[in-house]
Amino acid sequence: MTYLERKVDWFLEEWKSDPDRKPLIVRGPRQVGKTEAIRHFASRNYGSVIEINFVEDPRYKAITADGYGADAIVRSISLIDPSKRFVPGDTLIFFDEMQEHPDIATALKFLRIDGRFDVICSGSMLGISYKRIESNSVGYKTDYEMRSMDFEEFMWAKGHDHGVADRMLERLVSASPFSRVEMDVFSSMFLDYCTLGGMPEVVSSYVDRGTFEGTLDMQRQLVLDYREDIRKYAQGMDQARILNVFDHIPVQLARENKKFQISKVARGARFRDYRGCVEWLEISGMVNICRCLHYPELPLKGNYDDNKFKIYFGDTGLLVAMLDNEASDDLRANRNLGVYKGALYESIVGEALSKSGYDLYYYSKEDSTLEQDFFVRTRDSLVPVEVKARNGTAKSLRTLVSSDAYPDIRFGVKFSAGNIGSSNHLFTAPYFTAFLLQRLLKAYDNGDAPLIDNPDR
Structure with a gap:
């Protein structure tokens, strides 16, 4: 179906233009268009997009088993799928359906400190487990609340x-x-x-x-x-x-x-x-x-x-x-x-x-x-x-x-x-x-x- 322009598009572009940007968490109910908006933005701004969906492929829940550091995360993802390309400065790591693996929030701090890759997380029921996510990533993330389309x-x-x-x-x-x-x-x-x-x-x-x-x-x-x-x-x-x-x-x-x-x-x-x-x-x-x-x-x-x-x-x-x-x-x-x-x-x-x-x-x-x-x-x-x-x-x-x-x-x-x-x-x-x-x-x-x-x- 045709991609419909959203106000989040502007926010994502502003986030990308900030040289001091932190990992971004896009929160919102099911089916409001989070994944589509992030994919649309990613395809226009990055040479390499690493999309990890914790519902569609539960194997990726194991990527934090060996630690939360950037190198450990990259290594674990590459072991599961060697075709994924991590290009410093031109890669977005997109963790989708984060509610299925809220522990990934702990890695945001280390990915932010590492700084080689941009990170966006998304999920449909994040509010339910957000206290855990917040405690694991406080100070190292930006939040955006997304809703369904307004009349504009x-x-x-x-x-x-x-x-x-x-x-x-x-x-x-x-x-x-x-x-x-x-x-x-x-x-x-x-x-x-x-x-x-x-x-x-x-x-x-x-x-x-x-x-x-x-x-x-x-x-x-x-x-x-x-x-x-x-x-x-x-x-x-x-x-x-x-x-x-x-x-x-x-x-x-x-x-x-x-x-x-x-x-x-x-x-x-x-x-x-x-x-x-x-x-x-x-x-x-x-x-x-x-x-x-x-x-x-x-x-x-x-x-x-x-x-x-x-x-x-x-x-x-x-x-x-x-x-x-x-x-x-x-x-x-x-x-x-x-x-x-x-x-x-x-x-x-x-x-x-x-x-x-x-x-x-x-x-x-x-x-x-x-x-x-x-x-x-x-x-x-x-x-x-x-x-x-x-x-x-x-x-x-x-x-x-x-x-x-x-x-x-x-x-x-x-x-x-x-x-x-x-x-x-x-x-x-x-x-x-x-x-x-x-x-x-x-x-x-x-x-x-x-x-x-x-x-x-």
Whole structure:
């Protein structure tokens, strides 16, 4: 399939240009495109690429048996495969599926000190064993967290140039509505993205064929692979409980109150028995956790209730794959999201925020209907973010913005199917611009986006 350009491509080029570069560890969930991106980069930058896959060829797990020094590693690899060429200054050693042999992390220090060869490691479940990897290589590595494709990368895959996001951002900064053509094109493309998710194999098939044919089967196979990962890597934990949590995510997101309730997972289920299961899924990269704030105020970190949270998939394509057949068919054929409309749009916006680097927070006031989907921040302000699946007023958002009880909040942001607008301390933007929110708020902090806030409360 066609290689799809990714943002990691830029990072890898920058890493290569650093004369003081350290071994690189690319972390991320299964099937987000780590191996393909590293191979693409390697083929363009090195005369010799030594790829070691600890899953496909377990013999290489023995390369550390005689020591972790560079000479010992090179000698052991050469014994297994004498055809591999180690050219000082022009060789990349690529250790793939590192989670199968985390002990290789100890060798990174010695390969770094030796300096003859560049080293990149990659794996799909590294978060689960990362404490061991970290302790064995601290100070001698660089980390990069890779996710599935965001909407900007999806637009590149569809043939749009790199300036498309900048032009979108200009609209947001100046609060200038998109044209009718722009709204139609971007909204349609975004719904395709919601349907497909951002897994490169799925997107590549869609781009090459021009249809959704076969994409649902790919998504469902990925769900099966994730379930297999849970069985394989959840050592010392109750795998059945982790699978129960994983399987209940779509059901609980479809409810009006999207808070994840452990009591709904199994009869007699108690939170203390499942806390580790939720943490395991988060560390694995399979899900994003959105935590409930104690109160809508700064700072955000530490200001949340450990026992209250929502769970979204790390890639919304997983949610689509787990819908029932009727809902999935309706989505692809008729663009109808049914009861999952709110779940899908809230998930995709949460995913966009997470991929931008935000931690996810929401707020639900006890004994009240006040509930807010997400919160982010500017340099000095707390910003509530609403995702409207249907037309109507954002009552909770307006309350947070207008009430003197929340002094850290000066304005709010609402994502909907509508166009750009700004009034009464509320900035409205289309769903498809959610990936640009961090850049918009940075422009606000720099004084370049004055229209999203009126200083008079």
